[in-house]
Amino acid sequence: MTIPHWFLVAGLAIFTILTAGMLRKAVPAWRSYDPSRPKGKPVSGAIYSLTGAMLPWKKESARLYPASYIIGVLYHTGTFIAFAWVALLAFNIGLPEVLDSVSVLFLAVTAGCGVALLAKRIASSDLRYFSSPDDYFSNLLVTGWQGVTLLTLLNRDMLSALLVCTGxxxxxxxxxxxxxxxxLIPARVYLGLFYGRRGVWPAKDRQSWQA
Amino acid sequence: MAGIKMLSPDRKRALRVLENRLGGRLLTHLNSCVHCGLCGKSCHYYLKYGDPRFIPGNKVDQISRLYRRYFSPLGRILPAWVGARDLDEETIEEMVDVLFGGCTMCGRCSVHCSIGVDVPFLVRTARTMLMELGLVPKGLQSTIDTSVNTGNNMAIPQKELVDTLEWLEEDLRMEVGDESAAIPLDKAGQRLLYTLNPREPKFFPLSISAVAKIMYAAGESWTISTHCYDVTNYAFLSGDDEAARGLAGRLCDEVMKLKAEQLLLAECGHGFRAIRWEGPTWFGKAYPYPVLSVVELIAEYVRSGLIRLDPSLNAERVTLHDPCNLVRAGGVIEEQRYVLARAASDFVEMSPNRVDNYCCGGGGGQLSMGEYRDRRIEAGEIKADQIRRTGARMVATPCHNCIDQLMELNQVYELNVEIKTVAEIVADALVLGKQEN
Known part of the structure; x- marks a missing residue:
């Protein structure tokens, strides 16, 4: 294990501990926060919130902004791909070369999406109105990290930099x-429990109500 | 709690509201917004004005920036970095304007949020903080005070209510041609205890007549309490949980006192939500009896054949406005459609409708906040356009708050429509004398 490896492990350990602490405060209340008599099924609402309600044609945030939606989906997919590559590279697990090439191309696209989202935030006076330095930095951090992952796939000598960036x-x-x-998932679950209990989600059609 | 010690006692109290609730649902939603701004076009205020202050993400930020400033590690050390703000004069002023004057807590943005942030829940929590600062807009606060002090939000004396209901009972007898037809008052042991929106006895007695006629046709066992009947709960809208609990508690006590089997709520969106859904949270337990909206009851009457309707008696085109608190936050979505499709011969939907419907602009206590009157009417233009596009001559809505706003929109935007409750349209379509068969 090199120092960058240890740095990554330390980063992962701290992340895990903090995340567990945050989720411990956020999650357990879901069972008890609403004692009202349900009209629908809270759990069905939560499942719908994580599935059907996320479909792009169900949400105006996707429907009215198809370009932003596609760019956002690609960008976040790039993050998952980059995390997968960090794990593989850190443990020196090899994959067929063709996957390297495909991933390089894909990460080039997703990092480009990150740049596009950043440009949108900079260009839009509406977004600037309630954005903080953290909003710009978070984008730069993730986009830059996707870029470093891409460079590492092209040149394995960059691995140390990638491990530090990931940490x-x-x-x-x-x-x-x-x-x-x-x-994200607790928020969608809470919203789903809320609408599920009240019989709003999953969305019903008229026929199913009359039956 | 960095910086809290320096604050005045009322500001400390406001932050305690946040601190005491920091867990579970609140903590989750406070930390979820990504400032993507894609919620903007789901808000009727932003659609009308294009002002970034009204983007729901910015409304979330009104409270989450305080959370970050006083309760998050990075916000305590580097507040500017994460957009954290002190609870100072400027922050408070913006909160009042945006959260009371620029939000009806309709929840449309949450349904369409890319993350799933419960915006009205956060806005209401922030309103509770403002309530602790004594900054609830005057009109809204005085409505609450009137309810608390007199038992109903219009300070109607009991005698005046009784006179009105007795007069309506006489009318009912004449209309149905049956001397035994009644509006039972304070009668114990009935199946249903029916509530009223005080605007009904004061300004819209026909909506009480309509319900009484439907109850008569269905042969229902029901009663109205003459000293505790107000379905509204403006304290829910101001964020005052203590007052809200007290107001809801009165009705609950009355159900028990009169030994009714069920509590039946009048056509009032926020009242339904407050009592049916929020009350159990305030009391910490479920009600021992069912609580339902009169719209749900009427739908059951129609479905079971207990009442019969002739849609040709409502020949004009009718459309439906969905009250946010009854529909999106209340789950009464299909019942009113089922009823109207059978009570009117030309029922058409607005677009969008149901959970996607736009707020009329009068929700969230807006109708009682005179200082935001112009904004309320201007933001209501979206609803006016929706109505106009249907070509309807009549708009049904199961909410007296919405009725008031729609009546004003009708006048300002010259829609030339009639606004009615669902019960009024049903009463006009009732076929009496057949139900015995």
């Missing part, structure tokens, strides 16, 4: 706007 990213996630990665 920094993991250390920053619990503190800034990137913490949404930790709270």
């Amino acid at each position: 920094v990213l993991l250390l920053y996630i619990p503190f800034g706007k990137l913490r949404h990665a930790i709270y």
Whole structure:
């Protein structure tokens, strides 16, 4: 294990401890927060919130902004791909070369998406109005890290830099706007429980109500 | 708690509201917004004005920036870095304007949020903080005070209510041609205890007549309490949990006192939400009896054949406005459609509708906050356009708050429509004398 490896391990350990602490405060309340008599099924609402309600044609945030939606999906997919590569490279697990090439191309696209989202935030006066330095930095951090992953795939000598970058990213996630990665699923579950209990989600059609 | 010690006692109290609730649902939603701004076009205020202050993400930020400043590690050390703000005069002023004057807590943004942030929940929590600072807009606060002090939000004396209901009972007898037809008052042991929106006895008695006629047709066992009947709960809208609990508690006590089997709520969106859904949270337990909206009851009457309707008696085109608190936050979505499709011969939907429907602009206590009147009417233009596009001559809505706003929109935007409750349209379509068969 090199020092960059140890740095990554330390970053991962701190990230895990902090994330566990945050989730411990956020999650257990889901059973008890609403004692009202249900009209629908809270759990079905939560499942719908994580599935059907996320479909792009169900949400105006996707439907009205198809370009932003596609760019966002690609960008986040790039993050998952980059994490997978960090794990593989850190443990020196080899994959067919063709996957390297495909990943390089894909990460070039996803990092480009990150740049596009950053440009949008800079260009839009509406977004600038309630953006903080953290919003810009979080984007730069993830986009830059995707870029370093791409470079490492092209040149394995960059591995140390990638491990350090990943450690920094993991250390920053619990503190800034990137913490949404930790709270996304609980947020959708809470919203789903709320609408599920009230019989709003899953969305029903008229026929199913009359039956 | 960096910086809290330096604050005045009322500001400390406001932050305690946040601190005491920091866990579970609140903590989750406070930490979830990514400032993507894609919620903007889901908000009728932003659609109308294009002002970034009204982007729901910015409304979330009104409270999450305080959370970051006083309760998050990075916000304590580097507040500017994470957009954290002190609870100072400027912050408070913006909170009041945006959260009371620029949000109806309709929840449309949450349904369409890319993350799933419960915006109205956060806005209401922030309103609770403002309530601790004594900054609830005057009109809204005085409505609450009137409810608390007099038992109903319009300070109607009991005698005046009784006179009105007795007069309506006489009318009912004449209309149905049956001397035994009644509006039972304070009668114990009935199946249903029915509530009223005080605007009904004061300004819209026909909506009480409509319900009484439906109850008569269905042969229902019901009663109205003459000293505790107010379905509204403006304290829910101001964020005052203690007052809200007290107001809801009165109705609950009345159900027990009159030994009714169920609590039946009048056509009032926020009242339904407050009592049916939020009350159990305030009391920490579920009600021992069912609580339902009169719209749900009427739908059951129609479905079971207990009442019969002739849609040709409502020949004009009818459309439906979905009250946010009854529909999106209340789960009464299909019942009113089922009823109207059978009570009117030309029922058409607005677009969008159901959970996607736009707020009329009068929710969240807006109707009682005179200082934001112009904004309320201007933001209501989206609803006016929705109505106009249907070509309807009549708009049904199961909410008296919405009715008031729609009546004003009708006048300002010259829609030339009639606004009615669902019960009024049903009462006009009732076929009496056949139900015995």
